[in-house]
Amino acid sequence: MADKVRLRIAPSPTGDPHVGTAYMALFNKAFAHHRGGQFILRVEDTDQTRYNETSVREIIDSLAWLGLLPDEGPGIGGDYGPYVQTERRDLYLKNANELVERGHAYKCFCTKERLDALRTEQAARKEPPRYDGHCRYLSAEEIASNLAEGKTYTIRLKVPEEGQTTFNDLIRGDITFDNKELHDPILLKSDGLPVYHLAVVVDDHYMEISHVVRAEEWISSTPLHVMLYNFFGWDVPYFAHMPLLRNSDHSKISKRKNNTSIKWYREQGYLPEAMINFLALMGWSMPDGSELFGYADVEREFTFERVTTGGPVFDLVKLTNINGKYIRSLPDDELFARLLPYLPADMDKTRAREVLPVLKDRLTRLGEFTELTGFFFGPVPGYPATLLVPKKGTPESTQAALEQTKVLLENLPRPWTHETWESGMRALADQLGVKAGD
């Protein structure tokens, strides 16, 4: 408790900002702040082949939109920078070399071709793919001559052949792996950049991260990280592996089967507070069982004891329901302010504001407003018959109803409210002779 609490998210900037990142950001920030600590953003861009420049900006924008801005990070500042891994390469190199000097790692001169061949060979023999340790026991002379020849090399961890590694997961309890499952993983690539596993451990140590809270998919590599901490002689942080968000078929949430981009939700007009509320409900619950709550509540109440272990299915229908509740809870003026960015530039904003109270109860996403209110703004062919049109009307009767609605609208007392609208609709129905259920 006396120790400082520092948590981080470490997304890689390889595409649109991902809901999984928002999900992790939520709990990392909430826990960090719950304990009076810091929440850090670090960009894991060591995979240069997948690097995407605008991505970093978009991640930060998305976090800002959700109210999950970090206390430290690229472009934000902090005393533990740089917060982008490619700017920290010397640090990884230095530490990797140190591991080699201390005999916990070694230079591997195997070419990619050899490794590929090895893998196919193993596959052919139905053996599990694993490094065969070819360079693990090279003599000093062999290493020297390889270097003299200018051969490039990677640095691999020299994993103990015996023993087990156990770590405690704040959500799942003790987890144990046999060391021999690890097969000398590469730590430093031949381009001098670290592999994720080296980078996280080094960065988390130098950034003084106290709790590593990340997705379940990292459980398998945690023993490797623990081993690294031990070889470096560093304190091992607490670990907590959150359940993985799932598609409806229970596979790991993916672009193909879900909208994984935070940008998409924003464009559709999901409110950030609805996103937070929904995400918080995935794998966690409030102690009092309430289901409508905000970030402040999560921050106040979050504990790992209340995190569930099963992977929750990301249900857009439920999100939409929650979103509707938040929309309805907003005062009209505020709702309108939020709505503005979603309206077409040429839309009559005064009219839109006038119409808003009527639409409020029907709005499920801000982005829906335009299509739902088309007929308020003029002849809109093909608008959906959601508001006042009989379900079973013919195209002609629908059109007629619309025309008369417009006349009626202008005669309704202003400002329009839900009530004036309802009574107006009743009057209109009378006028048209429309029966309930028609």
Place this chain on the structure above:
RNA sequence: GGCGCGUUCGUCUAGAGGCCUAGGACAUCUCCCUUUCAAGGAGAAGAUCAGGGGUUCGAAUCCCCUACGCGCUACCA
């Protein structure tokens, strides 16, 4: 294949040995409100707590096995 993690209504979950003939929410259905559509209110249906063994006076809750699902198994993260 190997290793690991998981498994309560369709979905999100409550539940930490007796309060559980398993509670809530979303979705579904019915009714009320309403001469539209929603919103709101009230109900209904929906889970032999994955299956099987234990432990115990008593198990959704503890232990073991099996099944199934998922994840990892890259010079990706």
